[in-house]
Amino acid sequence: MALPVVLLRQWRDGDLAGFCEMNADPEVMRFFPKPLTPSESADMLARLREGIERRGWGLWAVEADGRLAGLTGLAEPAFTSRFTPCVEIGWRLRREFWGRGIACRAACLAQSHAFDRLGLAELVSFTAGINLPSRRLMERLGFARDPGDDFDHPWLPEGHPLRPHVLYRKRRPAGAEPAPQLSARKSVPRGRE
Numbered sequence: 001m002a003l004p005v006v007l008l009r010q011w012r013d014g015d016l017a018g019f020c021e022m023n024a025d026p027e028v029m030r031f032f033p034k035p036l037t038p039s040e041s042a043d044m045l046a047r048l049r050e051g052i053e054r055r056g057w058g059l060w061a062v063e064a065d066g067r068l069a070g071l072t073g074l075a076e077p078a079f080t081s082r083f084t085p086c087v088e089i090g091w092r093l094r095r096e097f098w099g100r101g102i103a104c105r106a107a108c109l110a111q112s113h114a115f116d117r118l119g120l121a122e123l124v125s126f127t128a129g130i131n132l133p134s135r136r137l138m139e140r141l142g143f144a145r146d147p148g149d150d151f152d153h154p155w156l157p158e159g160h161p162l163r164p165h166v167l168y169r170k171r172r173p174a175g176a177e178p179a180p181q182l183s184a185r186k187s188v189p190r191g192r193e
């Protein structure tokens, strides 16, 4: 079967229905405190869009063969921990797009943007310890976990099954220097594989 064309882009009004459906799916949101209501999804989409507009990067829309597959990209955690401030890489796909390597390709694009265009020295990624699909993806991308970095998510109460989190890190590969001629601020990564 042909591999889908995967790209990252800014959000559009037309993404709202698919975005709401993804965030309302209990299976997709299994490792989050709860699924999102349509109005929570609309607020989130507006925030993601504004962040990309302002900084030139963020959590982009993932398109696979022209259809909205989910979100992937870069973010600055809004909570304080011993590993913040930092830039994290994250992902969430609609269920029908799982198991096809789409998340991995989208994450590679976001990772290249972070290292090659923004010139970041390190990316982190974190998730609930029980989120094995997400951890598999981190490992596939070459992120490594130091159990000493494990932490309890400060926004979740003690005893909550999602509270224990694992942290993975990846340093910029040697030789991957930022391209000086590129503007890091307004660039959106695109890719075909």
Ligand SMILES: CC(C)(COP(=O)(O)OP(=O)(O)OC[C@H]1O[C@@H](n2cnc3c(N)ncnc32)[C@H](O)[C@@H]1OP(=O)(O)O)[C@@H](O)C(=O)NCCC(=O)NCCS
Binding pocket: 003, 027, 028, 029, 031, 090, 091, 092, 093, 094, 097, 098, 099, 100, 101, 102, 103, 104, 105, 126, 127, 128, 131, 133, 134, 136, 137, 140
């Ligand atoms: C985490 C998530 C994005 C991973 O999606 P995914 O589709 O499993 O990830 P990948 O793109 O790496 O695909 C890997 C799977 O596709 C399969 N695959 C098929 N074709 C492939 C290809 N060409 N290249 C790579 N993998 C391919 C792999 O074998 C693998 O299957 P396996 O997990 O059964 O071994 C997805 O589970 C998700 O959206 N979860 C809910 C949201 C969430 O928890 N986000 C993280 C919060 S921190």
